[in-house]
Amino acid sequence: MNASRRTAMALPAQQQHSRRLLASWREDNIKIKRHSSAPPPKVRSTTTSAQASSTATAASSSSAETYDQLSFPMPTFSKALKVMENESYTLRSQATGRRWRAVSSSRECQFGEVLRAVEVTDEEAAASSPAYFAIKELNLDKLREVQGRTYEDPLREVAALQFLSSHPNVLPCTEALWDSDSIYIVTPFYSGGEVFDALTDRGRYEEGEARPLFRQVLHALRHLKIHGVCHRDVSLENLLLDEGNTVKLVDFGLALRIPQKPDGGARVLLPQGPCGKPFYIAPEVLSSSVSSGFDGFAVDVWACGVLLFVMLTGVPPFEMALPSQDQRCQIVAVEERLVDLLSAWGISLSPEAAGLIQSCLRHSPAERPSVENLLRHPWMKASS
Known part of the structure; x- marks a missing residue:
């Protein structure tokens, strides 16, 4: 094996142990939002929308077996009533009457944050055996600001979850809610x-x-x-x-x-x-x-x-x-x-x-x- 090939296959010296390997990998990619997905900087497309349309047309004409993706059915949202309580809030679905109280912030995401919440629809049951959920709160102004300029689409996420039938290894969407400021995607909270x-x-x-x-x-x-x-x-x-x-x-x-x-x-x-x-x-x-x-x-x-x-x-x-x-x-x-x-x-x-x-x-x-x-x-x- 020649020297250049050995160099290409060599494991970096600072990564000799798997624990340090993964930690280093994570640190090296801290600039990439862990919970968003985007083109890597070296290959980010800089084409204009007109150029992109031209490229798509050329690709379509060059291959009869190349197709555009199908659309998901439009996602459905229920009206939400948000009641502020000190630094937290309770969210109520006006369609089902279910209520969730946000108890802590779990993480930030591209268009807002994800909160840990407890269902309080049945106060007595919630007190004895609380059921925890995650509420992804997405700011509508941020969504409008980046509409059409980012690959990741929260509305498509809701549409996809509502389109798919239930499966034990796929995140279920408990409810999708909206008010004048935000949309809220309510899902189970997974403690692992x-x-x-x-x-x-x-x-x-x-x-x-x-x-x-x-x-x-x-x-x-x-x-x-x-x-x-x-x-x-x-x-x-x-x-x-x-x-x-x-x-x-x-x-x-x-x-x-x-x-x-x-x-x-x-x-x-x-x-x-x-x-x-x-x-x-x-x-x-x-x-x-x-x-x-x-x-x-x-x-x-x-x-x-x-x-x-x-x-x-x-x-x-x-x-x-x-x-x-x-x-x-x-x-x-x-x-x-x-x-x-x-x-x-x-x-x-x-x-x-x-x-x-x-x-x-x-x-x-x-x-x-x-x-x-x-x-x-x-x-x-x-x-x-």
């Missing part, structure tokens, strides 16, 4: 936090620990696929855990409905621009602002490969899925030499785990397995 934070605390997962979590992610994506929906933002930050360690896929602001072929396969979508969390973005999405389209389901499978790699090793396989800019991506995705990279890093995975990850991280979307095939992979069937 993000899988990202759990991984940060432990450094990495053993294969037997990661398997049931990853299986639940695949079940969530299979549910989306049945409904013709791709997520486009699968990441450790967008996986929550409840008190029973059940995975919940969240943040549907980038979700798309995909037109289906007569045989049930996915249509290739028109370029949408590079979006998502940088480490997880598939190569065809990074280049889709130029001419090519993308298969939304294959994009989610790519992200699954990155996700499982990080869970088992504590580090991402590469910084950007552009082989021309990141030689590690060239080695893994184009040359399909993930095992060599792992060996150079001194990381030991079972052949089955490495094979599953490699299959997801193929440069060609057509060569990646379906979610259904991933669930049937030998590694998924192992008992420990």
Whole structure:
């Protein structure tokens, strides 16, 4: 192996232990809002709307198999009554009569904040056994200010959640409310936090620990696929855990409905621009602002490969899925030499785990397995 190739595959000296690896990774990306998704700075599109329209038209005319995404049904909102109480408030749905009292701020988000709340519809029951919820409060002025200028769309998130049927591994929308100042997305509150934070605390997962979590992610994506929906933002930050360690896929602001072929396969979508969390973005999405389209389901499978790699090793396989800019991506995705990279890093995975990850991280979307095939992979069937 030549010197340049050894350099490309070398693990940075300051990242010799998986706990420090993930902590360093997190610190290096502090400039990226953890709970929003945007194009990475190096590849951010600067095309005007007219240029984007021209590009889309050219892409459409060059391939009869390239389509625009379908629209979700319009989301429905109920009128909210917000009553301020000192520094907190109670939110009441005028449609159902359910009431929630905000008790603390959980985190900021792109258009507002997420609050932890307790349902007080039945005061006596709430006092004895409180039910906790999350209220994502989004400022309408902020939403109007960035309308059409950001990839992530909270209204699409509500529409997607209302469009999807209930599933144990997908975030449910309890109610969507509005008043003159804000919209409020009420969902269950999950005390287990993000899988990202759990991984940060432990450094990495053993294969037997990661398997049931990853299986639940695949079940969530299979549910989306049945409904013709791709997520486009699968990441450790967008996986929550409840008190029973059940995975919940969240943040549907980038979700798309995909037109289906007569045989049930996915249509290739028109370029949408590079979006998502940088480490997880598939190569065809990074280049889709130029001419090519993308298969939304294959994009989610790519992200699954990155996700499982990080869970088992504590580090991402590469910084950007552009082989021309990141030689590690060239080695893994184009040359399909993930095992060599792992060996150079001194990381030991079972052949089955490495094979599953490699299959997801193929440069060609057509060569990646379906979610259904991933669930049937030998590694998924192992008992420990």
